[in-house]
Amino acid sequence: MTQAKSSRQLNHYSVFSFTDFFWQQPSKQQQAFLKQLSKQIPQLAEQVFLYHIFPTRSEGDLMIWSAVQVDDPQKPASFFIQFSSTTASWRQYLKPLTTLWGFTRPSVYSTGKSSQELDPLVPERRPYLVLYPFIKTSEWYLMSKETRQQMMNEHIKVGRQYPEISQLLLYSTGLQDQEFVVVYETDDLAHFSELVTVLRSTEGRKYTLRDTPIYTAIYRAQDEILSSF
Secondary structure, eight states: OOOOOOOEEEEEEEEEEEOHHHHHSOHHHHHHHHHHHHHHGGGSSSEEEEEEOTTTSSSOSEEEEEEEEEOSTTHHHHHHHHHHHHHHTTTTTEEEEEEEEEEOOOOSSSOSOOTTBOOTTSSOOOSEEEEEEEEEOHHHHHSOHHHHHHHHHHHHHHHHTOTTOEEEEEEOTTTSSSSEEEEEEESOHHHHHHHHHHHTTSGGGGGEEEOOOOEEEEEOOHHHHHHTO
16 A cells, blocks of 8 residues: 655746737737736636746746645646646737746755745745755765755754745756755845855855856735736
8 A cells, every 4th residue: 555645835936028019019908918917817826926027137027926735646737737828828928938846845854844934825925035946966965864964954054043034945856957946035135145145155055056047036916016017
């Protein structure tokens, strides 16, 4: 008898840019499309949040964060098909630029659920979301579990000194180009930058192969964001 798999979450981040064709349309046509977005974005997943990307980066105007509970192997396929079919009608006005996604799972370096763990399924969000793809070097995986644990203990200790910053780690090894998607939520970008600076001076930093591009997204209510365009 096989043991039942624990439920996971699939979190999907998609960056979009308004096309030249959108900007060339009369105001009435633009508003009609924005109303369409306002209706369809919440239908993409169990929980959906809309963010500003520009002007924190020059590419991309919007980011959509979709979160679904995965209770069976077919749930990701259902989400991807629905997302694709819904956004297909947007392409004339809104171009997808990149996606980052992965699954939650218990950490092998810590036990229990941290009070700083970000919950994607709650409706309340904080003002800033920072996320990036993350890849470790081959040398990291060739070290013993005990050696890796020591370095992760240092990493965890630093993170606990910033209890007001919450984090979500997504696993995407073999599914996208990166191994992880690292997501942070914060009320203070300058304070968050301090945390990253300290983390980059820890021993484990030399085993980071890539942790860019970094997307800093600004959260507001969906209608507020869409009305700004």
